[in-house]
Structures are given as structure tokens and as C-alpha cells.
Amino acid sequence: MKLQYNRPSSKWTDALPTGNGRLGAMMFGGTETERIQLNEDTLWSGGPRNGDNEHAATVLPEVRRLIGEGQYAAADLLCKQMMGPYTQSYLPMADLYVKFLHGNTMKNYRRALHLEDATSTVEYQIGNVIYTRRLFVSYPDQVAVLRLEASAPGKLHFLARLESPLRYETAFEENCLVLRGDAPEQVDPSYYETDMPLRYGKPGSANAMRFDGRLTAQLEGGQATYGHDGLRVEGATAVTLIFSAATSFNGYDRLPGTEGKDESAEAAGYLENAGKFSYEALLQRHTEDYQVLFKRVELSLGESAVPPEYPTDARIRDFGANDPGLVELLYHYGRYLMIASSRPGTQPANLQGIWNEETRAPWSSNWTLNINAEMNYWPAETCNLADCHTPLLDFIEGLSRNGHKTAETNYGAAGWTAHHNSDIWRHSSPVGDYGHGDPIWVIWPMGGVWLCQHLWEHYAFGLDKKYLREKAYPIMKGAALFCLDWLHEDKEGYLITSPSTSPEHKFKTPEGGLAGVSAASTMDLSLIWDLFTNLIEASTILEIDEPFREGLLDVRSRLHPLQIAANGRLQEWSRDFEDEDQHHRHVSHLFGVYPGRQFSWQDTPELMEAAERSLEIRGDGGTGWSLGWKVGLWARFGNGNRAWGLIANLLTLVDAGETNYHQGGGVYANLFDAHPPFQIDGNFAATSGIAELLLQSHQNVIHLLPALPDAWPSGHVKGLRARGNYEVSIQWEEGKVLNSTIVAGAGGLCKVRANAPLSVESEDGEVIAEQNQDGTIAFETVPGGRYRLFRA
The missing domain is CATH 2.70.98.50 (putative glycoside hydrolase family protein from bacillus halodurans)
Known part of the structure; x- marks a missing residue:
């Protein structure tokens, strides 16, 4: 420790x-x-300023026309007229x-x-x-x-x-x-x-x-x-x-x-x-x-053979993920960094948490909303640090206010939007210094949509209806109103987004060039599906907005279908373009697997298989945060050994002088994640990914050991949280669940799946449920109730 x-x-x-x-x-x-x-x-x-661009609304119809005609390079060029100023710097x-x-x-x-x-x-x-x-x-x-x-x-x-x-x-x-x-x-x-x-x-x-x-x-x-x-x-x-x-x-x-x-x-x-x-x-x-x-959380992944006084830098270099104690340290370090960089009343953790020595920090040490800011908070709920989530939730509320003006000015749309970057002044407009940025990261108005997932997740884990009604729901609805205006019909009658990018990744055009903007990227559609689904559930729980809910159901059903390419992968764009880089660090089109919940082996096996094929093609390399994201993805696919291999890649010692911005990955001597250079998001992704290997709850069932790597045959974890306001502890031996304790915060029907047959007893020792034929256990819980699951 x-x-x-x-x-x-x-x-x-x-x-x-x-x-x-x-x-x-x-x-x-x-x-x-x-x-x-x-x-x-x-x-x-800096200070607060208006970064919105009235000219964006003027050129938007022409950009859409060019994309509809397949003139992607021309659309890229015109999109530069839709940009605003860069963010300020930490x-x-x-x-x-x-x-x-x-x-x-x-x-x-x-x-x-x-x-x-x-x-x-x-x-x-x-x-x-x-x-x-x-x-x-x-x-x-x-x-x-x-x-x-x-x-x-x-x-x-x-x-x-x-x-x-x-x-x-x-x-x-x-x-x-x-x-x-x-x-x-x-x-x-x-x-x-x-x-x-x-x-x-x-x-x-x-x-x-x-x-x-x-x-x-x-x-x-x-x-x-x-x-x-x-x-x-x-x-x-x-x-x-x-x-x-x-x-x-x-x-x-x-x-x-x-x-x-x-x-x-x-x-x-x-x-x-x-x-x-x-x-x-x-x-x-x-x-x-x-x-x-x-x-709140304990973790043991097995006995470490490393001497107690072994220096950490040498431990990374000599043992890496082969030392389960070092993996435990990496996990707890992420929890430590979250407590140290995000507490109620503070600003949310930025690209470097709160630690920065440079007046010209990489990427301004700002909040990058196309993955990194969200990734910072993936461990907050699962790893029992919901208190530390509140700075991001407060940040979203302020961003939505500025984002309302951006939606109206830049796009003539209702609701609110945010783009690739933000700063302490809640910058919501597309950056790029009025034309110097690249559309592959600038022209992406889905930042607010993704951030809204955190509002919903905070509710899904805690079940605080007052919070949902008074804070989360109005902000989520505002983001949905923007999406309803942003979506429009294509020639086949499907609803699409345009211009649309798959963040920071280009495709090869039919003419042989490269472009970033097209229509209906898979990430856009998955983000909107996620927001609409969460809002539909929220309005049902709160018993409000039934007409609005019905409208969301209708629009969700008309979204452009996600596509499977000729080689079996999930397409990143609505057309089967060739990747600029098939090993690209971003895996944005796999959002529906993780951190989303759109895909599952039970309900959408074809899309899961296509998404898994996409991840195989991407490979096991990448920047530090990219490796962390892939750990979570392979956990959702149920492949713990592949995830462990990525943890091994992450636990590679990087020289502090290395500053290759888009390759590499690994950790520095102090276990900071190396993009390189340093970005803290990889630390948080590693922590959340390890938790996903041990516990998942995104499909309305508490899944114990859904993707346990062979490298951790015996161990235990205490204090993880599952959606539905449950606290879960698990002990396992020979790769199978031995016993588990579930504490119900709110009560209700609890469904559990495990990799071994289990029975459930209440606090007074009465057996109240046994495993069903489908491999799940269902039992009623009461608030504060403590339930023991044990090997049958």
C-alpha cells in the first residue's frame, strides 16, 4: 500500500x-x-468570454450538403469556419x-x-x-x-x-x-x-x-x-x-x-x-x-513474491503485472489520486488531476470531453467514491448553461451542447482558433451528451430520486433537446448526425485522400441512444414527461442502424471507409460496449461480435489512457486474460523524458500514466477496468467475476458498488466465486449472476434463494439488509 x-x-x-x-x-x-x-x-x-460563432449556423447547411454528396474533403475545409477560440490553460x-x-x-x-x-x-x-x-x-x-x-x-x-x-x-x-x-x-x-x-x-x-x-x-x-x-x-x-x-x-x-x-x-x-x-x-x-x-474498498489478487522493500520503479521494470501486488497498488493508486484531486467543492480532476508544473501544459491540462474527462470518473461509482464524483456533476451544470447559448448561436438549436475541450470558464463552443484546428477533434458537438451519462450513473448507483428530479433530469433533457434538433433525416428516412466525426480518427475518402467529417458516426449514434435510453428510464421512474418520453422512444427507433463491415468489424462510420490507422488509439465506436450499455452478448450478440472484432483489429498497443479503455472493453467482452495483457502493457516503465504524444503508453516511476506525456486518465481507467473484471452491473444484474484473469486464481475484494445501490464483496478460489456479501442500500429485487452455483441466505441464516437455470439468482432485499451468497 x-x-x-x-x-x-x-x-x-x-x-x-x-x-x-x-x-x-x-x-x-x-x-x-x-x-x-x-x-x-x-x-x-483568462476569464469568462463568449467563444460562440454565429457564422457556424450560416455554413452548416452547406457542410451538410457537401457531406451528403460525398465531398468529404471539401466539407472538412468548410468546417473550419465553424470553429471558435481555444480554451484557457491550467x-x-x-x-x-x-x-x-x-x-x-x-x-x-x-x-x-x-x-x-x-x-x-x-x-x-x-x-x-x-x-x-x-x-x-x-x-x-x-x-x-x-x-x-x-x-x-x-x-x-x-x-x-x-x-x-x-x-x-x-x-x-x-x-x-x-x-x-x-x-x-x-x-x-x-x-x-x-x-x-x-x-x-x-x-x-x-x-x-x-x-x-x-x-x-x-x-x-x-x-x-x-x-x-x-x-x-x-x-x-x-x-x-x-x-x-x-x-x-x-x-x-x-x-x-x-x-x-x-x-x-x-x-x-x-x-x-x-x-x-x-x-x-x-x-x-x-x-x-x-x-x-x-x-471503503479492500483488494487482494494473490500473494506477491516481491520483497517488501523492493523499490517501486524496479518493481515495475522487473515484474510488471506478473506481480499481483503491483496490480493491487495500481488499483488503489487510482482511488488515491481521485480522492486527492476531486473532493466536494473543488474543480473536477483535469487532464493531469491537479498536478502540473508547466506554464504550457500539454493540451492546456484542460478537460477534454471526447474521452478523457469522462474516463477520469469511471471509477467514482464502482469503486465507492461517489462523493468524489460531485465536482464533475457540478461542472456539467455550469457547462450546460454556457452550452445553451452555444447551441442557439452556432446551430440554431434548442437545449445545450459542448464540444471537444472545456476549461474552468465552462467553455462550450468548438475550439480551433477560428480555423486553425482540425475538424476530426473540433467538430464534435457530443461532449454534453457523453457527460450526461455521469449524471445518470450517479443516480443508477445511488437511487437518489431527489437528485434525479432536481439536478440530473433537467440537464439530461436539455442535452436531448439539442440532439432532437441536431438529428435530421437522410435519403433513406433514417435520423443521422451531420457533420459527424469519430473523434481524432480520419478515414480514407473514395478519392484516396483523408477526411474527418462525414455523417452518422457510430459514436454519435451510440451516445444519443445512451442518453435517450437513460432519459426514458428516468422519466418513467419520476412519472413525468410521458409525451416527451414517447417522442424519445420514436426517435431512438429511427436512428440510423449501426453497420457491420465486410471484414466483420463494427463500422466506425456509417459507410465502410478504410481507416487512416487501424491501430488508432481512440476506440470511440465501441462506446456502446463500455462505458455504455447498448451492446450485450444476451441481447445484441451480432453487434458484440462485430465490436470484439474491431477491438482485435485495433490491437493491444496505444497510449496509456487507450490501454486503460481497452481493459474495460475486454472486461465487458468477458475476456479477462486479454484485459490482463493490457494491464501488463500499461505496467511498463516509461522514461520521463519521453514525450511522443500519440504512441507508447505505460507508467512513469511514480506510477503516473504515460500518454506520454503524463495524463491521469489512464490511472483512473486502469482502476475502473480492474473493478469491471471483478464486478459488473450495467445489464440489470450483479455479475460476480464476469472476466477474472487466470493470473488471479484466488483473492477477494470488499466494498465495490453495483447499480441499484448495492455494496458487494467477493471471495474466490481456483477462479470461482466462493462467497459474496451484498448490502442493499435501498432494497428491491436483486438479481445476481456468478461463475459458480450459489445460494443466498439472509442475516438470520435463512436460505432465501438458489440459482436458477439461467445462471442467475433473484431475491428481494430490504434497505440496509445484508445477504450472504455461498457456494452451493
Whole structure:
């Protein structure tokens, strides 16, 4: 349950992450100088603005005409006139440097990240003195805490200072270092070039996000002096450094300069409140809060043969997925990262969670809505972290408001829409710098439709009707209203989307060129099917909107049928185009398998077979997040061994200097997912994929061990969640379910399928159900009821 190393980190992707959803810290663990790189999740460039494009509605009919005539290259070119500005960028806040004055002849070095209590530690010896450090970021107290200790009295001597890669100034107040600065008003629009300038406005500009960071010290022995060069401590035995931070962000629709919060007062308030507690009390408050979430789930995939003190980087290199303990660590690391980057009241986890050291982060470290933002939250419900899902759900609500204006302005449509990218300002329009982007990722108005799946899933797992009625349903309905206007009939009378892309993948045109836009991509149709299906169920549950529900049923039945190609694969586009790259990292056309529920071996075997053939053709390579998605897909196909092979590919050590944006995959030394470069979505996809191998519930039945790999013949898992508000634990031996415990949160009819014959008994020991001929068990549950399933 820890990541551990025998040397300091030399690169950012060797450093160890901690966070509380809002503040993020990367601890390098140096001996002469410690560097802790710091982020605050609302520190972004720019401010709210209108990115909608009135001209898009004018050219839309012509784009559709060109597509209908098969002039795909011409349609691609015209689509450039439908674009808007790029999103803004997530930015780093500061670095805390601690320079130690104890010499450099060091031995017995250890560095670790402890997942059980969310602390990062360093320990080493100089002479006869053992020096230790412990870092944590507290959610209850909203501060980062660094504890420094020496084993001998009076042996701590250091200088601490704060710096920022942004425009800043430093000052010192009574018992406090202060760093103040502002973010650029604009980051020049390039996803790949990192040397382009930041555009700063004048200090105090309406569009400039301000930030404030503060550092203070609690000493046990010694003296502390605050000055222009930083905080100097001499002769201490133990020191607790406390860092607080805040920005002027005051909502996605308010200018952070003139309408912003008082960031200095907020940062000072956090520091003052935290200063009321001792180090021991701060640690206890942090640990108790964190463990409420983390201890909900246990996992054992078998005995590990790796020695307990084996360094994690060497463990990845030497054993990979052959070590079940490392797979367990990867699984829990994803849960840890979610707790650390997404808590109620924060922004949702972005492309890098909350950890970013670059002023020109890859892809602006924004929310990429054609897979990555959604993938971040796949583990939230299944892995018992529904609390951590709420930042994304809140984000969707704000995005839908801006998206309403985009739908009306760009397309003359009702409802709301969002596209490929978004940022803290809830950007909803197509990006591309007004014509410089590529339509294969820009022209995709399905971002809101996909995000709505998360609104439904949060209900499906928790069964909170008030949430469904007051929050989820109205937003989902708004996305459906857009789809109803966006869909139109083709020559055969089917309803299609046009222009339509399969995100980031091109096809070969009949003339031999390449294009991105066509009509009725499989992903579009699957997303709309999913949204309509969820809304139909929601309106039935809430007993509302019957005419609207009937209309959705009719429109869903008239969607263009999904097609199977001549080679047996599920077509990615409505026509049997040849792929630009048959091994492409995106597998968008397989949404109906996972994370959707449109396909199943029971109800749509032909489509499942075609989808499986598509995944076989795609192969087992890809970027880190792509490998993670494929784990979940093979789990849904029931092929655990193929999924395990992808986990093995993911648990491949990547050099931190590798920056190939579209190939590779694997993990860095700190287990961060490597696209490369770093993207956190692959971590979350791996965690959710491992859960899908052990438990599935998307087809109205709780399926125990639906795709258990042969590599995990014995083990147990406790605390996973299934749709219907059930908590599930499973123990297995020789690849078969031995027993399971299901706790019913809401009650109702529970159906279970397992790979071994089971019986069910209630809490009082009465056998209430046995397996049916179809391999399922059905039994009535009561709220709070606990039911034991055991091998018959």
C-alpha cells in the first residue's frame, strides 16, 4: 500500500503527489534541497468570454450538403469556419524550496507515498542523525503540512523560500512568508509548442486571476527568522511548515480581476485556522477524513513474491503485472489520486488531476470531453467514491448553461451542447482558433451528451430520486433537446448526425485522400441512444414527461442502424471507409460496449461480435489512457486474460523524458500514466477496468467475476458498488466465486449472476434463494439488509 524508492526524484514524474482536491503538491525528496511543486485547482489563465460563432449556423447547411454528396474533403475545409477560440490553460502556482544546512554525506535513504494515510515521507541519515519529512495536504483544514524532524536535538538548520513560474512578488509579514502573483490573461493557442509567450495584462486587469500563497512555521526548539530571502530556521529539533493558498476565482461567469474574491484574506484565513492545531492534531484530522473514503474498498489478487522493500520503479521494470501486488497498488493508486484531486467543492480532476508544473501544459491540462474527462470518473461509482464524483456533476451544470447559448448561436438549436475541450470558464463552443484546428477533434458537438451519462450513473448507483428530479433530469433533457434538433433525416428516412466525426480518427475518402467529417458516426449514434435510453428510464421512474418520453422512444427507433463491415468489424462510420490507422488509439465506436450499455452478448450478440472484432483489429498497443479503455472493453467482452495483457502493457516503465504524444503508453516511476506525456486518465481507467473484471452491473444484474484473469486464481475484494445501490464483496478460489456479501442500500429485487452455483441466505441464516437455470439468482432485499451468497 505504498510507493517507495531508494533515491530522491530527479524529474517531476518521479516525484510523489499529494492533494486535497484543491491544493496539489509534488514532493521530490531531495536531501540538500527539497522541492515541493504546488498547484491550486482554480489557477487558470483568462476569464469568462463568449467563444460562440454565429457564422457556424450560416455554413452548416452547406457542410451538410457537401457531406451528403460525398465531398468529404471539401466539407472538412468548410468546417473550419465553424470553429471558435481555444480554451484557457491550467497553471502552476508555486514551488516551495527547503535548503538544508546539514551536509551532504547521506546514507540509508528512503522515500515513500503511503496510500493508507495519504502522506509522503523521506528519511535518511547524515552522521548519527536521522532526518525525516512527512507531507500531507489536509481537506478539513485546506492547507499543506510539511513536518521536518531530526533525531538529535537542535540539528535542524534550513532556509525555506517560495517561488513561482508566473509573474509574482514575495513579502514577509509577522511569522509568515507571502507570495502574490497573477495569471496571464491569455495562453497562446498551441497544444504542442511550449516556448510560446504568456500574455500578461496590466496588474489589476479585469481578466487577470490573482493568487496568494503563505508559509508559516511551528518550531520545537531553535529560532525562526522571516526575511526577504525566505524563512531561516536554526537549531530546531522539529518544525511544522504550513502552506495555504487561494485565488481570486469567484465562479466561471465572473471576471477574476474586478469580480474576484479576496484571495489574500482567504489564504490568511486558512493559515490562521490551521495554526490553532498542533501537528499531531492536523495529521489526525487529515487521516480520519481521508480514511473514511479510502478504507471503503479492500483488494487482494494473490500473494506477491516481491520483497517488501523492493523499490517501486524496479518493481515495475522487473515484474510488471506478473506481480499481483503491483496490480493491487495500481488499483488503489487510482482511488488515491481521485480522492486527492476531486473532493466536494473543488474543480473536477483535469487532464493531469491537479498536478502540473508547466506554464504550457500539454493540451492546456484542460478537460477534454471526447474521452478523457469522462474516463477520469469511471471509477467514482464502482469503486465507492461517489462523493468524489460531485465536482464533475457540478461542472456539467455550469457547462450546460454556457452550452445553451452555444447551441442557439452556432446551430440554431434548442437545449445545450459542448464540444471537444472545456476549461474552468465552462467553455462550450468548438475550439480551433477560428480555423486553425482540425475538424476530426473540433467538430464534435457530443461532449454534453457523453457527460450526461455521469449524471445518470450517479443516480443508477445511488437511487437518489431527489437528485434525479432536481439536478440530473433537467440537464439530461436539455442535452436531448439539442440532439432532437441536431438529428435530421437522410435519403433513406433514417435520423443521422451531420457533420459527424469519430473523434481524432480520419478515414480514407473514395478519392484516396483523408477526411474527418462525414455523417452518422457510430459514436454519435451510440451516445444519443445512451442518453435517450437513460432519459426514458428516468422519466418513467419520476412519472413525468410521458409525451416527451414517447417522442424519445420514436426517435431512438429511427436512428440510423449501426453497420457491420465486410471484414466483420463494427463500422466506425456509417459507410465502410478504410481507416487512416487501424491501430488508432481512440476506440470511440465501441462506446456502446463500455462505458455504455447498448451492446450485450444476451441481447445484441451480432453487434458484440462485430465490436470484439474491431477491438482485435485495433490491437493491444496505444497510449496509456487507450490501454486503460481497452481493459474495460475486454472486461465487458468477458475476456479477462486479454484485459490482463493490457494491464501488463500499461505496467511498463516509461522514461520521463519521453514525450511522443500519440504512441507508447505505460507508467512513469511514480506510477503516473504515460500518454506520454503524463495524463491521469489512464490511472483512473486502469482502476475502473480492474473493478469491471471483478464486478459488473450495467445489464440489470450483479455479475460476480464476469472476466477474472487466470493470473488471479484466488483473492477477494470488499466494498465495490453495483447499480441499484448495492455494496458487494467477493471471495474466490481456483477462479470461482466462493462467497459474496451484498448490502442493499435501498432494497428491491436483486438479481445476481456468478461463475459458480450459489445460494443466498439472509442475516438470520435463512436460505432465501438458489440459482436458477439461467445462471442467475433473484431475491428481494430490504434497505440496509445484508445477504450472504455461498457456494452451493
